[in-house]
Amino acid sequence: MRQWRLKPFLFCSLVLSNILFLIVITVAIYFSVSYYFTKQISEARLQGLHSNQLQLIERLKDIEGTALTISTHQTMKAVLEENGGIDLYEYIVIQRNVNEWLSTFTFIKPFISSVQIFTDQYVQYQRIGPAGKNTILPLAKLPVTLSLFDKVDAIWIPAHRDGMLENNENPVLTYILKIYNRKGGTAGFVAINLDESSLTRLLFSENTLSSPTNRSLLLLDAGNQVMSRMSAQVNSQRMDSFQAYTAALASDAGFKPVELDGNKYLMIFTSQSQEKWRIVEFLESDELYRDVNKIRNIVLLIGGIVLLCVLPVASYLASRMIRPVPLLLKGFQKIENGNFDANVEQYFIVEFNKLITGFNYMTGRLKTMLEELEQKNRLKHDLELMVLQSQINPHFLYNTLDMINWAAAVKGNTEVSFMAARLAKLFRISLSGGSTFIPLKDELEHARLYAQIQQTRLADRFVYNEHIDSSFKQYYVPKIILQPFIENAIIHGFSGLQEGQKAEVSVSAERIDENRFQIVIADNGVGLKQSRDESERRKTSSLYVSGSGDTELKT
Structure with missing residues (x-):
């Protein structure tokens, strides 16, 4: 077994125990503060997200209501009626009237990028005219397959680039509604393109609840499919990576820490509303826990200062606590050399005091026994002389x-x-x-x-x-x-x-x-x-x- 000297052992024990205590306290404070801070931030952000969710749902309902208004308007019914005998001039007049009528919707509601009508009633004339200016388009240019409307009348298409408009790089969300004719068949479709940037402006406006500058939002549908990506400063590539964490979300609201490319984020998600829309928010942990990290650094600084103070205190306590031990060792050395006058002064610690009392009693008894032994030896010597004399x-x-x-x-x-x-x-x-x-x-x-x-x-x-x-x-x-x-x-x-x-x-x-x-x-x-x-x-x-x-x- 390795042997240690008492003073270095006590010194190292005191220092290590204080270091361990500092580490435990720091870790406990950091994680407890982080947990409660995360909980408070998450609850506050959930309230903000719920408000954002209501705003988005209201905007999406507005789009759906506009599509329904267009599909039931008399002008749209006249356009979609079977007019097999019209000539090119009549088609141009119809196209112009429809463009002027639909432009009123984009003017009143600037978040609508464009409105398009898809029908095959005018397929023989739809190639005439400048590209991107026609609002009546053939069904072949519908951005989705017709089989998707076998069981539903309307669908939302995730954010994509509008191919009908030239020089337009802004993504749009498209709402497509089926239009029925008088016989119950499909007369055509109306598609309203919602500018995705308008959603970003809606949620990141100055009137919105104060939030971090690196805020990133995803709009999900009922199947947790990403419909829109809204971000303040995060690039689109990282937004695409966020989608991997949204596929298996539960229906209830909550928060969860995630890690992406070595960076840590806090994912906060709302519950699914009756309209089956929900919002997922990603916050960078570095900015989120900036105050917590300051608290951690302050605790570490205080701990370092305490540790520097502990070193001399531990040295003093180690010397103070074992002060009788060197005296006892010197006393034993004196006894080994034959000096039995090695008395040690009393000490304030009870255990050491008992040990010192026992040592002093032992030295006294040894001295007395040696004196008695010496006297007995003298008597023995005298008796031997007496025996010789006798x-x-x-x-x-x-x-x-x-x-x-x-x-x-x-x-x-x-x-x-x-x-x-x-x-x-x-x-x-x-x-x-x-x-x-x-x-x-x-x-x-x-x-x-x-x-x-x-x-x-x-x-x-x-x-x-x-x-x-x-x-x-x-x-x-x-x-x-x-x-x-x-x-x-x-x-x-x-x-x-x-x-x-x-x-x-x-x-x-x-x-x-x-x-x-x-x-x-x-x-x-x-x-x-x-x-x-x-x-x-x-x-x-x-x-x-x-x-x-x-x-x-x-x-």
């Missing part, structure tokens, strides 16, 4: 007792020689080379020597007996366990002994089970001043010893 002193005592023994023997003082020899041997068994356990036979000999010394002092008033089977003498017992009982019996048990009565102490051994046996020290002394039964019980002391070779004092 080993030296008994040897000196042995040698002195041996000298007394030989001196008394030379001078014939057998009693002194006997006492010195017994006492020297008694000391040797007591020391036993420092061993804690000795064989029972050595312990019996030690008790026997003590008893012999006491017999010498008490003459014939003290009797010592042993009743120990030889099988018990091989087991090890704690040394000097018999002599204190014998000494206690002599000092306390025989203090009230009557004259002429002998003091008697006996040592015996009895087996309890396969693994244990007991040593019994009994005397005939006075015992304690209690009841007789208690006195009898107190007069006998028992030692329970295991018989497995590892001797254990039971009671």
Whole structure:
């Protein structure tokens, strides 16, 4: 695992967390503002589009009403009556009268580019006259096929160039209405060409609701077919590309973000009216979200300033928060070097304060334990010296007792020689080379020597007996366990002994089970001043010893 230093780690964590927070806040603000801004703009634009839709429908209804008026007028009925016998002069008169009559409509309604009558009643004369001046044209020049009128009486043709007029590049929308004769057959068609630029002027006039300068509109029919393209500044090629997004529109109004050639647009569309007309508007996102982008840039600027302020603050906080850590590390280094006076001052953070308290307590305990250990080592050293001295002193005592023994023997003082020899041997068994356990036979000999010394002092008033089977003498017992009982019996048990009565102490051994046996020290002394039964019980002391070779004092 890669290791980090605490201060750089805290500094990087604080800076990265602030950067992440800034990014999250910026993204959240940008998208939330964008969403609500888009929603507000879309709702406002939908209201404007609905007003534009009503204006367009009114204009289109005006065209349809004009076509109906023309088709039912008496002049039109007279023109379309079967006149097979007219001559060229009569045809020219009819053509002139029709032109003058139809020109009144284009004069009154300047948004009408031209009005044309299509019929085969005058097919033999319709090639005569200047091109583009005739308003009565043969059915062969009808801009659509006749089969389209099998089920309908009128149709709208999407914006196109009027081929009947020379030097006219302005697109027109054409409304064609079927005209019936008296027999119910088709007498002809009236076609009214609506200047598409007039629709643009209608929707982009100064009186229209304020809207972006790059506004682009599409007029759709009931089948979502583009009938007209109206734009303030967008070229026709891009308008053609917009048509790809209108084919699958739902019937309800709404808005949708789209992307075209790397540019983003907001598409807003109205619902289909009863007349099945609707408007789709495309707004460039760059201009639409210009204010939102300003807000985003302001947030980023503020975030950058905050981030620059965060750097020194993060550095200060990182240093401030970990201030006790270097002190604790220095304290551990002092402990490693043997200096246990490394106390750290308290800190305002609770966790660090507990850690410092524990460190100071640890250093104090280590110092105390080292002092105790040093004192114990000194005591151990002193004890070792004392042991050496105690080993030296008994040897000196042995040698002195041996000298007394030989001196008394030379001078014939057998009693002194006997006492010195017994006492020297008694000391040797007591020391036993420092061993804690000795064989029972050595312990019996030690008790026997003590008893012999006491017999010498008490003459014939003290009797010592042993009743120990030889099988018990091989087991090890704690040394000097018999002599204190014998000494206690002599000092306390025989203090009230009557004259002429002998003091008697006996040592015996009895087996309890396969693994244990007991040593019994009994005397005939006075015992304690209690009841007789208690006195009898107190007069006998028992030692329970295991018989497995590892001797254990039971009671």
